[in-house]
Amino acid sequence: MTVTPPTVAAEEPRRAYRRFRSIKGRETWAGLGMIAPAGVLLVLFLVIPVILAFALSFTNARLISPNPPRFVGFDNFIRAFTADPVFVQSVGNTAVFALVVVPVQAALGLLLAVLVNRRMRGVTAFRVIFFIPVVTSIVVVSILWKFMYQKDGLINAMFDALTFGAWSNVDWLNDPKTALGAIIVLSIWQAVGFHMIIWLAGLQTIPEELYEAAKMDGASPWRQFTNVTWPGLRPTMVFVLVTITIAALGLFVQVDVMTQGGPVNSTSTIVFHAVRKGYEQQEIGYAAAISLIFFVAVLAIALIQRRLTREKD
Structure with missing residues (x-):
């Protein structure tokens, strides 16, 4: 051994x-x-x-200036809320845009997802058709819709045909009353297909056995939606709401291409105003302060949304 x-x-x-x-x-x-x-x-x-x-954001830095940046403390932030009416109007425009786009786009995306979630011939073609605007460049889409919104464009021609000439020749993008609404319609149309796909992915995770059990209990289609579909879509709903809100608050391309913030700043947004101040007017310090305000606002809104939609024990 x-x-x-x-x-x-x-x-x-x-x-x-x-x-x-x-x-x-x-x-x-x-x-x-x-x-x-x-x-x-x-x-x-x-x-x-x-x-x-x-x-x-705490300096008076400019893009092209012989003078070095100087520390100014909170002057840029005070200026934004007290001495810059365009910034205040931009905040209001951004809030209106988000308050309209978030619920409407989420609801339309869910409706389309429910419709294309059926087993029927040609449903794949409808999914592709609804998703095509998403993969198209937003710049190209904005240019096309800008032509459609002209006085002699397709939108006015359609209203002229439907109302027999009673409503036509509306200058959609040059009227302060209609410019922001025109951009809202474009934005919803362009992005609703993306959220339709997200809702559709959530719908397909719900077991079919739950619907069969609900049908056996005599539940109507509406009861099936409220008691089976909607509870199963709760995680998807949180993701959709947060992504739509962040995208809506960051509105820039459509405004930059179609209206340049006009008319009379009726379509100016926080991001567009920051870019205009920073690069067109070369006030890079003030633009950085606006960007910091925007970051804090988006973060706070996202956290509030997440808390309101969290799972309760």
């Missing part, structure tokens, strides 16, 4: 532990090497710009 010396027996756990540390170390370095490119890009294009924007 061979007896292992005590020193050799004590060395075996140590060697196993060193091998384990060596393997873990190689895995750690391999993982760090894989995430390094993405990490560098995030730092360069996200972290550093956010830090610079935060620092610039």
Whole structure:
């Protein structure tokens, strides 16, 4: 019988532990090497710009100026709410846009998802048709709708035919009463297909057995929707509401392409006003302050939405 010396027996756990540390170390370095490119890009294009924007928001920095930036404290923030009526109007326009777009777009997306979730011939074609505006460039869509909104465009021609000439020649994008509404209609039409797909994915996660049980209990289609479909869509609903809200608050491209904030600033938004101040008027410090206000507002709204829609015990 061979007896292992005590020193050799004590060395075996140590060697196993060193091998384990060596393997873990190689895995750690391999993982760090894989995430390094993405990490560098995030730092360069996200972290550093956010830090610079935060620092610039407390200065009077300008893009082209012989004078160095000077620390002005909270003057930019005070100016935004007290001495800049265009910013206040932009906040109101953005709020109106979000309050209309978020519920309407979410409801229409859910309605379309319910309709295309049926097993019938040609339903795939309808899904593709509804989703085509989403994959089309928003710049191209805005240019096309700008032509449609002209006095002699397709929209007025359609209303002229439907009302027998009683309602036509409306200057949609040059009238302060209709310009923002015209952009709202365009935005809902362009993005509703994306949220239809999200709702559809949520619908297809609900087990079919629940609907069969509801039918056996004599539940009507509306009762099936309220007692089976809607509770099953709660996580999807949270995601849809948050994404629509963030996109609505960040409205910029449609305004930049179609109206340039006019007429009379009736379509100016927070993001558009920040870009105009920063690049057209070269007040980069003030634009950074507006961007910081926008970031805090979006974060607060998203957290409130998440709290109101959270699962309750």
